[in-house]
Every structure is written in structure tokens, then in C-alpha cells.
Amino acid sequence: MTDQLSYPDVTNLAVPFFIAAILIELLWISIKGRGGRYETKDAVTSLVMGAGSVVSGILLGFIAWGFFMVLWKATPLDLGSSWWIIALCFVLDDLRYYWVHRFGHRIRWVWAAHVNHHSSQHYNLTTALRQTWTGTFTFMMIVRAPLILLGFHPAIVLFCGGLNLIYQFWIHTEAIGKMPRWFEAIMNTPSHHRVHHGRNPRYLDCNYAGVFIIWDKMFGTFVPELDRERVDYGLVHNLGTFNPLRVAFHEWLAIFKDMARPGLTLRERLLYAVAPPGWSHDGKRVNAEKMKAAHLKQHPEDKGTPGFS
């Protein structure tokens, strides 16, 4: 078995590229007067969240790594480390990303970690770095278990995960309109991912892809960016704070507050943690389905159009 495999931490190596790309995007927006918006506190919050995510990875990364190594010791399979195994792992890990990301929007416990990535009302390259500090606590590392058990070495899986994140950096921009048609058909692009960051009812809960948009097309969650409906970025209830601690932990606190409400059944307490965001025991809160229904009530002509089918 290939126990001793080592790959570079590509996410950390990409930091100089991230900084350079942000400066280039800012210069582009300033010169052209279009292609996105930057605001100081918003950008700094995103960058601090990114730095905190790296620190969190350093401090808590051993938990996922330990879990993966236990699985690696348990599996009799070893696919080795040839280039095509790495390529196959990259594709399968992207499928893993799709599901983790989808869970991240449909299970409140996972959403609590992911929400901060959507908490900016801007969409620029700093938004890409507004990453979670609490991903470990979602236990979504379990979704990677099949890859390890199939014989992909944990180091290869994490290497592919790092490449996946780096790919997703450049799609967080308004400076790029649409890519060539063949590319838009297969790959996740700025256009597809802008839709994912939208708070418009049409654009809620769609385009979960990391690298390949084909997963959304396969699983029925793809919504194209429409020229007639500009994406409104952010959360349904936007945050009124730039404090990174509040950004990182606000949804976790909200979950625990809801679960501790008096007079709930055990099932209701559990559902406050695992039901989709917006669920409430009395049905008074607004969730994505209700928002879409309310929109269709006001705009029945949109029924059957992308995002409302």
C-alpha cells in the first residue's frame, strides 16, 4: 500500500496568485467602470474569513486526516498514484463536492458552516475567499469516505480537493460575462456561479457545481443566468455586521437558540438543526420554496421558466 504519499498544499501555494488576481480585477473594474463592485469593509471581511479558514484548517485538519487514514488502513484497495488515477479522483471528488455543497444549502447544520460564503452582497474575487471556519463540525468529511474506501489515497483526495477550490476562485467575478458555449456547457463558469450566489427567488438553491456544471444538469438543479434578471447577491436576510466572528458563527448560534426554545418536541428540536434553512416548527418562517411560490403568485408569467419549473 502507498502509505507515504505527499502532495503540495496547492491552496496555500496559490495565495500569491489570489492576491495578484484580486488587484488585477480591482484595476479592471476601476479602469472600465464596470465588471463588479468593491467595498473596503466587505473585502477585508472576506479576506479575514479566508485567512481564518486557513488557520482553522491548520488547527482542525488533523480530524479529517485522521478519519481518512483510518479508512485507508481499513480498505484492501489501492489504486496507486498514476496520473489517470489522479484525474479520475479529481472528477469523482467534484461529484463529492456537488453533494456536499447541495447538503450545505439544504441541511441547516451544514448551511451554518457555509452561510458565511454567501454573506457578502458583493460578488468579486474576495468573495471566493470568504470561506468557512467551521466546516469540520459539519462532519461532511464522511462524504469523502467512499473515495478512500475505493482505493484513492487520502493525500490524492485532498490534493484534488485543493485543486477544486482553486478552480472555483476565478468564477467569483462579474468581470467575465460568458465563456465560449462549449465551455459553459461542461464547466462551472462565472455566469453559472453568479446564479448560485443570487438571492432572487429564481436563483435560490441551484448550481451547486464546483468544477463541472454537468452535475447540476444531471441532477436537475441547473438554472442559467438570464439577461432579463440581474443577480442580486447575498442572503435572503442580509447580515448587518462586518465582524468576522459574527459572520462565522451567527447561524450556529441561531440553530442552538432555536433548538433550546421552550415547548418543542424532540423531533422539532432536531429539525431545527437538520431541516432546510427557513424551516420552523410553526411554519411562520420563509424558506426557498415559499419565496418561489410568493414570487409566482405575483408573477404567474414566470411559471415554467428557469428556476420556477
Added chain:
Amino acid sequence: MPLHILGPMVVIGIIGIAVLLHLMGRTAPRTLTNETDALAAWKRAFPNSVPVSALLSNDRKAALVTTHNNTGLVWCFGDDTVARGIKRAAVRETSKGLSFDMPDFAAPHVDVVLREPNLSTWKTLVNDA
């Protein structure tokens, strides 16, 4: 990448980008241009609510919005806006106007710049909320 290189690079990168953005005039540029703008900002936050009127703060950074069954606050947040109802907010007068402490971990506090006679009108509306 070794931590002794990554750490300073991240810190210098963040500070550098922050200073650059500030010098470019990109710090909290948003103001509410008029009542219509404030109503639109409320409607953006609460699409199913029908705002009736908006009263701007003196620095045009916030507005008190009245709907058929609610009173709320819209305020400028960086280059954007945020809105919340104020029913459960703790409001107190400060040397610059009014201070709102919201029962919301994700939107905890808003200072609104108000001068007379605007301040008195706001106080009346807030007390009636």
C-alpha cells in the same frame, strides 16, 4: 508553503488591499438618495411587505420605514443596505442621534445621525412602533 512566509504574505496582502480600497474612495460610499431609494431598499429585504413611507436620517445613511403593520430601519452597510424591523430593538438617544440595539447577533447595532426637528419625529415614530 512555510508558515513564516504564508503568514506575513496574508497579513500584508489584506492590509495592502484594505489601504488601496480606502484610498480609492471605496469605503462605505452608499447613501440613500431619497425616500424612494429607502423604500426600494426595504422592499428588497422584505419583498412581500408594502412600505408606506420613509423618513431619512440627516446623513442619509438610514431611514425609518413604515409599513401597514410594522416599523423598520433601513441602513447603509458598506456599499449596500440592510433592513430590520425595530419592534424588539432597544433604542436610546445619543449625542449624534439615536442608537438601535437589535436582538439580532447578525445585525447587532446601528447608530443613526439625527438632528432636530428630524430627531423628534423619529422619536415619536419609534415610540409608536
